[in-house]
Amino acid sequence: MAVLFGSSTAPLLGVSIFIAILTYFTYKLLSDYLHKWFEMKPIPELGTTYPFIGNALEFKTNAGDFFRQIEDYTREFRDRPLFKLWLGPVPFVVLYHAETVETVLANPIHMDKSFAYKFLHPWLGTGLLTSTGRKWRQRRKMLTPTFHFSILADFLEVMNEQAEILVEKLEKHVGKGPFNCFSLITLCALDIICETAMGKKIYAQNNSDSEYVKSVYKMSDIISRRQRTPWLWPDFIYNYFSDGWEHDKTLKIVQSFTYKVIHERAENVSYTESDSENNQGTRKRRAFLDMLLSTTYEDGSKMSHQDIQEEVDTFMFRGHDTTAASMNWALHLLGSHPEVQRKVQQELQEVFGTSSRPINTEDLKKLKYLECVIKEALRLFPSVPFFARSLGEDCHINGFKVPKGANAIIITYSLHRDPRYFPEPEEFRPERFWPENSVGRPPYAYVPFSAGLRNCIGQRFALMEEKVVLASILRNFTVEACQKREDLRPVGELILRPEKGIVIKLEKKMPQTLSD
Secondary structure, three states: OHHHHHHHHHHHHHHHHHHHHHHHHHHHHHHHHHHHHHHOOOOOEOOOOEOOOEOHHHOOOOHHHHHHHHHHHHHHOOOOOEEEEEEOOEEEEEEOOHHHHHHHHOOHHHOOEOHHHHHHHHHHOOOOOOOOHHHHHHHHHHHHHHHOHHHHHHHHHHHHHHHHHHHHHHHOOOOOOOEEOHHHHHHHHHHHHHHHHHOOOOOHHHOOOOHHHHHHHHHHHHHHHHHOOHHHOOHHHHHHHOOHHHHHHHHHHHHHHHHHHHHHHHHHOOOOOOOOEOOOOOEOOOOHHHHHHHOEOOOOOEOOHHHHHHHHHHHHHHOOHHHHHHHHHHHHHHHHOHHHHHHHHHHHHHHHOOOOOOOOHHHHHHOHHHHHHHHHHHHHOOOOOEEEEEOOOOEEEOOEEEOOOOEEEEEHHHHOOOOOOOOOOOOOOHHHHOHHHHOOOOHHHOOEOEOHHHOOOOHHHHHHHHHHHHHHHHHHEEEEEOOOHHHOOEEEOOOEEEOOOOEEEEEEOOHHHOOO
16 A cells, blocks of 8 residues: 555656746746846837847848848947847847946956857857856966967968968959959968967868868858847757757867867877977977967866867867958958058068068068058957857946846947047048057947957957968059948858958059059
């Protein structure tokens, strides 16, 4: 009798416990949602916000249309300090003024990345881009020395070599009419990051059909699509009814490539000889991966291969797409403004004369106007058009209370167009970034590499690469843009890209005409 009684009540007890736990978590989620809903009610909002769905139904599914929507909203709310939107049950405050952006980025309590970044975890793990708290601080402290200028200077040789290959590829288009240069520039950037980050040549410029190359782009598209579609956030729905299978297949290709490189490098690299000369008397090149393999935590332990893979995958992703996009936008702007291009070429003439020698670190310091061009291109077309943080405590942003746990999304693209700090903001004027013209401009009015504690660790690497590649192109060619600004249609996914690429024409720059 007792056995029968026990066997009949055990399942009921289990069901009761399950229902109790489910009820508790439902109550907690619902009360948290309602708390945020009422706390944020005074903040200006978009048209119609539905309970639990939020504004998701209003958003366009096409990436380009979605970006233009967000851009239109920031114009519509330009005279207001912020507005809110709900992606499903998740609230966001949208920031696009220097003073509101500073409230979030300058406060270390708000350094955690937004909920939407969790969809990057399967690819990037919790590396420097996505980690939080103690792990992020530990990694940042450990990795910062690997981006010291003296170490970056070692990468200059790779940048020069790959830029030379790019110039050879571009030579084939001289005098042959318009062509799309976007993929050529991107493949060059990919070759640079592969060799500097992993010490691995993948010859992307000569093999644009590489499975790895295609998979990197596909992963970005898949993740971006999921981020803006709340009904695909639950894993079981995504895996069985959407792109889950395609996501996993693509992820396997990307990660197996870096996994293989890391293990090969770990077996073959010699830490003690990495900075010494080899038998031929030439200094062995050191890659970012080599430094990771020899880096130790404060307790003396080394990074695990999983730790290293997180960082290598992060730098492979963030280290080529961003710089490639920036260089493409800069080429369009230079090709649309011949007077600016002439000034850059005059500067190049003063530094290099008619020489075709590689670029060195001293040359980079002298290319001041080219740096202004790059910065102005990043103002108009920031490689990362928006990024988001999770608020770590209740805070007031320009008089509005925003509760802990809400998300702040910084629209870099709109922030950089504030007429208070950039008069006639749509005009391309590199002179804005001469030191004397930057006096008085708030530091949070221009954040192409983010700002505060979580600013981009690789920004000096990016500027160095862009200078080398753009200088190499402009030492050899005159660029003419074949698109108007309104034809570019920027697409704001994880990276800001032109919808139909960058179409240009090239003419050979003859040495004797450089001083004209």
